[in-house]
Amino acid sequence: MxxxxxxxxxxxxxxxxxxxxxxxxxxxxxxxxxxxxxxxxxxxxxxxxxxxxxxxxxxxxxxxxxxxxxxxxxxxxxxxxxxxxxxxxxxxxxxxxxxxxxxxxxxxxxxxxxxxxxxxxxxxxxxxxxxxxxxxxxxxxxxxxxxxxxxxxxxxxxxxxxxxxxxxxxxxxxxxxxxxxxxxxVLRAYEGRCAVCSLAHPELLDAAHIVPDSSPRGIASVRNGMALCKLHHSAFDANILGIDPDLKIAIRPDLLAEIDGPTLRYGLQERHGEHLRVLPHVRAERPDPELLAERFAVFLAEPQAS
Structure with missing residues (x-):
């Protein structure tokens, strides 16, 4: 009983x-x-x-x-x-x-x-x-x-x-x-890989908002998200790395001019000009171009370090 x-x-x-x-x-x-x-x-x-x-x-x-x-x-x-x-x-x-x-x-x-x-x-x-x-x-x-x-x-x-x-x-x-x-x-849509570098360790991946969830347009939808590793998520949030509506990666110009160790070179600088390496197979789950454009405008407006 x-x-x-x-x-x-x-x-x-x-x-x-x-x-x-x-x-x-x-x-x-x-x-x-x-x-x-x-x-x-x-x-x-x-x-x-x-x-x-x-x-x-x-x-x-x-x-x-x-x-x-x-x-x-x-x-x-x-x-x-x-x-x-x-x-x-x-x-x-x-x-x-x-x-x-x-x-x-x-x-x-x-x-x-x-x-x-x-x-x-x-x-x-x-x-x-x-x-x-x-x-x-x-x-x-x-x-x-x-x-x-x-x-x-x-x-x-x-x-x-x-x-x-x-x-x-x-x-x-x-x-x-x-x-x-x-x-x-988001991680399911990207098959557990970073969209930028294709790292495939889920414990090192985040679901990054394209438009922050603090914004009225920052909905918790797969089209407002990308799977990013810790490095590229942090760079994206800090507007060091941007992604345009054509899914092309840009690195902030002052970072491109820096000379530092291999993490900066291979992790960020060499991603400049590349397109995202991993995208959802289902087209309806891919990043919304309008949200990318909104976020990329913020990236372009970010002041550079002197």
């Missing part, structure tokens, strides 16, 4: 297992690999392939929720978004609040149970984010309020929040939810 203690242990063990399998969240996990999860010596289903909410029959409430992957340009099945209080909204299943999936989420909310949110970052590929908690419901908007474990005790969901606190919660929500999903989506 399942009780609260067994339910809590299952959730702890699932999250510990996901931590190991995803290398502490650095890598996504496939649908088939999720079937490997065992609890007390038996396979245990943690993701429903047909439904957005997973509630195994033995549990009193939902165990996980998911957001399905859609190719760039395709609409998402649900409008999940950040609210005015900085927390995320997750839409009901359908428009019936008493649908069993909505009841399963409501039960998890009342029990304050931690859930796993699986974000699709490619076909049959998921970035798990955990723990997340359902901390409120807005029936008029047919949605639940999700806290990715950043605001518990800080704010009351749905209430007016001072702007500085809202900015903090939004920033932490993006860090916990959007950044891991963005990284996994």
């Amino acid at each position: 399942w009780d609260g203690e067994l339910d809590a242990r299952l959730r702890r063990e699932l999250m510990a297992w996901l931590t190991v399998r995803t290398h502490d969240g650095a890598q996504p996990i496939g649908t088939s690999e999720l079937a490997d999860f065992m609890f007390d010596g038996e396979q245990f289903r943690v993701l429903d392939r047909q439904r957005g909410i997973t509630k195994p029959a033995v549990l009193p409430s939902a165990l996980s929720l998911r957001t399905t992957y859609r190719s760039p340009g395709q609409p998402l099945p649900y409008d999940d978004h950040i609210g005015d209080d900085g927390l995320v909204r997750y839409k009901w299943r359908g428009d019936d609040g008493e649908h069993w999936e909505n009841r399963a989420l409501r039960a998890a909310m009342r029990a304050e149970s931690p859930l796993v949110w699986f974000f699709g970052v490619g076909p049959a590929l998921w970035q798990p984010v955990y723990p997340v908690f359902l901390v409120g419901e807005e029936p008029a908007e047919q949605q639940f309020i999700v806290d990715p474990d950043v605001a518990r005790g800080l704010i009351t969901p749905g209430s007016r929040v001072e702007e500085h606190l809202r900015r903090y919660v939004v920033a932490q929500t993006r860090r916990r939810l959007h950044q891991p999903v963005f990284r996994a989506t």
